[in-house]
Amino acid sequence: MNSSSSASEASRPFLTWQRIIDWAQEHYRYRTFSKDERIPARTGLLYLVQRGAIRLVGTAQVSASNDKSASKLLNQTADETFLGFVGAGQPFEIVAQSPFTLQAYSHIDQTSVVWMYWHDLDNWPHFRREVLDAFRYQHQRKLLWLSTLGQRRTIDRLLGFLTLLIEEFGEPCSNGYCLPFPLTHAQIGSAIGSTRVTVTRLMGKLRQRELICTKGDNLICLPSQAIEILHHSTIVER
């Protein structure tokens, strides 16, 4: 688990990273956020998570409604979509292309972020390549994410989504891998095109079938045997 990202961690010269933190602190490009605080991120800049985790959220204000009077109401209730986490050591950036907007929130307390212009990386060409490789990896994960969202049954989308998330961010626990921070059912619902209520119901089903379990403070885990079943069924297929 977490193989690709930890491989890239291992190859990253710790020294460069430490130099960048030092540089960022010197130049006031370093800030620590409390839980659920919005990162005042702008397009065109590059952000690096030094510690903690970022939650990316997207808003689409596309409305096919031709009822003009309803547009204000629709805009007010624009759906926020959970787009994933960005963990420590990973880069992120904000894109805005009307009518779509992205926002970044500190997902856990004491999340520290460094920011810079792309040309600031001219001093660290090797590090720039690592940043670009990290975006390439994030892109690959998003393609897998989109693959699972194409599944017709909501419960399959839910299980696929949780599997991808825990594969990437999960930490080993007593009986499998566990997401190290909580995620609300509303947030999960927004990501898989469902509602909080449905997610709660389907999470119950997945728990019953022992495909997921929860730990302590509502942390979601994939039990080892569930991971084996998932992978086995595909291997048999080939």
Next chain:
Amino acid sequence: MNSSSSASEASRPFLTWQRIIDWAQEHYRYRTFSKDERIPARTGLLYLVQRGAIRLVGTAQVSASNDKSASKLLNQTADETFLGFVGAGQPFEIVAQSPFTLQAYSHIDQTSVVWMYWHDLDNWPHFRREVLDAFRYQHQRKLLWLSTLGQRRTIDRLLGFLTLLIEEFGEPCSNGYCLPFPLTHAQIGSAIGSTRVTVTRLMGKLRQRELICTKGDNLICLPSQAIEILHHSTIVER
């Protein structure tokens, strides 16, 4: 429209690109495919579209069903999700992470593809950076794509999806921008988590409201006034 990608086209030294094509032909790393032919792409290699367009498709064989006897049937009908196009001058790669698989198809006739190992780019460091920047751009587009998939109403997801696709690949036509190749309603449905039948019905509604139109051989267009409405509603909001 198409601003980011055409900007990167403009900055790409034509010479490097031509050298890479020459190199690929010399080394038998160049092949032309007919419409809907599968590209025998493998993980770990880098692919560049020289001409035509590639259709990326994902399959997720995640099943939350605990009925073992049904698993064979479920695997047979694994949903193929349309994950987007890769146009001329753009790179792509295949990721496979059980239980997810990606595949690439030639979307139009006479699509030519070049492939190489990443280390082959050691000869063209500048070009490698362009390839990585292209993946970074593709990642940004996928985040916007995920944002629109989070919208609750299928018709909004449909309009958001078509808008993003036409913004990226559309070509100017008499009354707006037009997708230069056909896309079936089943393919659209797979991308937005809906069915062919629903897409056909909702496309009719969007046409009625003049938010989209179709041209000749079933090509989907965004009329200029629809684009203005979309962007205007967001600008007003800020």
